[in-house]
Amino acid sequence: MRRLLLLMLVFHFSLTNAQLGDIHLILKDAETLAPIDDVTVTVLRTKQNHLSNAEGRVSFALTGVSSIQITHTQYETQTLRSTALKEKENVVLLKSVVNTLDEIIITKQHPQKILKTLIENSVAKLTTPCRLKVYSREFFKRNGNYVFYNDGLMNFQISGKNKDFKNSILVEQNRSIGLIDTDVPNDLLGYDLNNIMENYYNFKYLEPLLEARAKKDYDFVIKSYTKNDNYYLMVVNALDPVKGFKDDYSIIYDKKKKVIIEVSSSVTPNSVANAHEKTAVGARNMYKSNFKNSYRFNGEHEYYLLSSREEIGFERVDKKEIRTEIEVRNYFVTTNFSQNEFTFKESEVFKDKALFNLKDKILTDYWNVSGLIPTPEEETIIKSIADEP
Structure with missing residues (x-):
């Protein structure tokens, strides 16, 4: 009985740790695999918003299990559970409908x-x-x-x-x-x-x-x-x-x-x-x-x-x-x-x-967790400015 209880505690501890900590996403176009910037990633439990950078990257700390909503005006909305994000870097493919032609709407008002x-x-x-x-x-x-x-x-x-x-x-x-x-x-x-x-x-x-x-x-x-x-x-x-x-x-x-x-x-x-x-x-x-x-x-x-x-x-x-x-x-x-x-x-x-x-x-280091993480290029720019005499 004690061994069963210990195994249950270990399992719970492992599961909890898998659900907490830093989450890293890379948002890409499902067809071209090109990174997508300006994607909004919202942790629904806390209502925290994050924006993908030019490399499609988003990083944030998670303190509990939550659904994560991914939205962009040119891609289909996706909702993921944090428990499904188990990789060090989780690639999420977004389906675009850019090739669909928009039709002109005739209106009575200008x-x-x-x-x-x-x-x-x-x-x-x-x-x-x-x-x-x-x-x-x-x-x-x-x-x-x-x-x-x-x-x-x-x-x-x-x-x-x-x-x-x-x-x-x-x-x-x-x-x-x-x-x-x-x-x-x-x-x-x-x-x-x-x-x-x-x-x-x-x-x-x-x-x-x-x-x-x-x-x-x-x-x-x-x-x-x-x-x-x-x-x-x-x-x-x-x-x-x-x-x-x-x-x-x-x-x-x-x-x-x-x-x-x-x-x-x-x-x-x-x-x-x-x-x-x-x-x-x-x-x-x-x-x-x-x-x-x-x-x-x-x-x-x-x-x-x-x-x-x-x-x-x-x-x-x-x-x-x-x-x-x-x-x-x-x-x-x-x-x-x-x-x-x-x-x-x-x-x-x-x-x-x-x-x-x-x-x-x-x-x-709020700049690494505050909604928009810097790209490596931006980090290089910031470092080069800091190194100027």
Whole structure:
């Protein structure tokens, strides 16, 4: 009897340890075996979100048995049990339906009016008050060389409603690596954390498409989205000849709930090619600009920003014959959402524009477990910046 009890305890201990610890996933396309980035992996028991990197990799610690949901707007959703993930690195193949053609949807209203309704309804449905635990990462490049990096783990407490969103930021941990010249203005370093969440919650980047003349500048098309029967895809492309800087947009939305799930844009090549070069000292000539925002909708009570990625590149005119190329790449990942508010002192609120101004606070290696693990290439970049004299 004692031996049987001992065997049962050993078996239970072994099973428990197999279900706990670090989980490593590699997400790949089932047909091409190419890695897939921007895949959302959610631990359903804790509601923790993780995003796959450029190599399709996701890593996280598991403290109990849970179902794990894997979602991407271009692939079929999968749900796995943690007990099935027994390998050191678990390869998960996702089935894509990219080859299926989307059909154009004929609507009574002009798509611009539909977009206006989508934005208004999405803003109204965004869950507030709420708390987002967010991991941010930023790379800064000058004249082709990476010279600065920072990341941080923050809590955003968002309140307000209907275009009147407010947020308070508490920084848990952060680090900055490298040096920035004193003549580089703060606004070149990506996120202005004081208003970035308010912009995302107001869908500010879509405002150019709501202007009256947008019907003359853009072609609006709504298509079925065969990758998900619940969604429609709105494609908005700048019409030739392109005047000024204009983006091409892709907006995925839930056709029944009328909320935006994903929005992305990229400056058109013709905008860059036909742009008039600015020569005045201090002017900026843009050659790259793109962003992608994803929103998560769980039932009727959880709708929030899940992730964002932005990249901008421009040439700054320093003097008549001196130009500086600057590129900034930012990531923003919501690792955890909660409708519980936290208490804080006003003196604890982060009010600066960017984390690079804040003194380093490192308690754990949070960058390895906070939603988006660095790729080996990114780790090499970070190390090279740190090794600079």
